[in-house]
Amino acid sequence: MSYGNYQSRTPTVVPANPFDPRSDAEILRKAMKGFGTDEKAIINVLAYRSNEQRLRIAYEFKTLYGKNLIKDLKSETSGNFENVLVALMTPLPEYYAKELHNAIAGLGTDENVLIEVLCTKSNDEIMVIRQAYQALYSKDLEEDLIGDTSGTFKRLMVSLCNACRDESMMVNPETARADAQALLRAGELRLGTDESTFNMVLCQRNWAQLQLIFQEYHNLTGHDIEQAIKNEFSGSAEDGLLAIIRSIKNQAAFFAKCLNKSMKGLGTNDNDLIRLVVTRSEIDMVEIKREYQAKYGESLADAIKGDCSGHYKKCLLHLIGEP
Structure with missing residues (x-):
């Protein structure tokens, strides 16, 4: 995805090379087998593989052991550490579809999630997310947006959901x-x-x-x-x-602001924090960290250290390239 060369984009998570999904599956199995869990070993594998590679590891895991890797991770971990691992193991379009569904379903609407996803994605990305949404919930994302929003905001969301932006990058x-x-x-x-x-x-x-x-x-x-x-x-x-x-x-500055918002004030919105770190780590986290430091006078790593704890904190720090 590119919006022209005026915004450089550097990820903190890149595909591992060399990559051996079978060996990774064996490491994960060993980390979860028997008494206790080796959380460090899990982080060292999953936080250093791309989303596509993690899905291949899950495939190998099932082939080798006849077990579902996500289910095993969920049974061996808990809380936000479990949530971040599940996010890492979910195919990206499906993950976004679930986040949008959670934002719409239930009491009230989490407009921030709708805005963050639909206002920043390319046409292709929005169409793929729509397909994932339909497959998961047998419902149309646009219909759900119409049913859950109103007025000017509803029209804005429907327009963006249609994914008809000119992407030629030609200027007049x-x-x-x-x-x-x-x-x-x-x-x-x-x-x-x-x-x-x-x-x-x-x-x-x-x-x-x-x-x-x-x-x-x-x-x-x-x-x-x-x-x-x-x-x-x-x-x-x-x-x-x-x-x-x-x-x-400045897309990196926009996401730096979203990250700051997820951590400031009373309590942390861990759901937003996890989504932002997991999804942006493979796109432009280097630029986001730079913008965060410039805007808030502290590093993103320090903000996470002050706001999170345990293996959850360690995993997030690995993902932003600050282990």
Whole structure:
């Protein structure tokens, strides 16, 4: 997945090379067999393999021992350490589908999860997640979103779920200027807000073109488009539109902010923390760590050390490349 070369992306978890899934399966079996569990051995295997490699290890594990690796891990571990291992062992589209389903199902909606996933993914990724969602729940993700959200936020989620963004990365300064003017007329220059214009531009234009549109908007008004969103929208709609803008401007900084939010305040939102670390470690965790340090004056590793404990903490630190 690439949004053009203006955002470098360096993972902290890369495929192991050489890679021997059978040997890894044997190590994991030994770590869980008999009295006690060798958590360190489990971390040393799973935190240093790509998602695709972990799935091959699970296949070998079943072939060798006739046992389900996830079930064994669940029976040998507990709490957040168990949760992070299960996340590591789940195919990525299925993992995202489960996270979206959990965000929608039950009392209330966790809009943050919907925003984090749908506002930052490519068309292909969204389509694959939709297919996984359908396969897991025999339901359409779009229908569930419609049933669980409302108003401007609902329309934003449906537009993103349709996965029809232009991904050409071609830019046109004239249309960027026209779009910036249209956004200005739809918001600051009128009484009330024409939400559909914001929805159309932010959900359809390619990422490089949107960078240009934001620049043109600043040229026209003398202030950032984020300011306009804050003035014109509120609640989840505001959060969703800001997420699109911020992830386009600097995706690593956007995810650094999500990580900080998962750990600050009373208690930790471990579910968010696990999802962010597990999924971004194979994409751009190096850049996210840099942005985290710059924005919050402490390293992501120190934040995790202060907020988590035990094998859970060790596993997260290995995944972000700070063992």
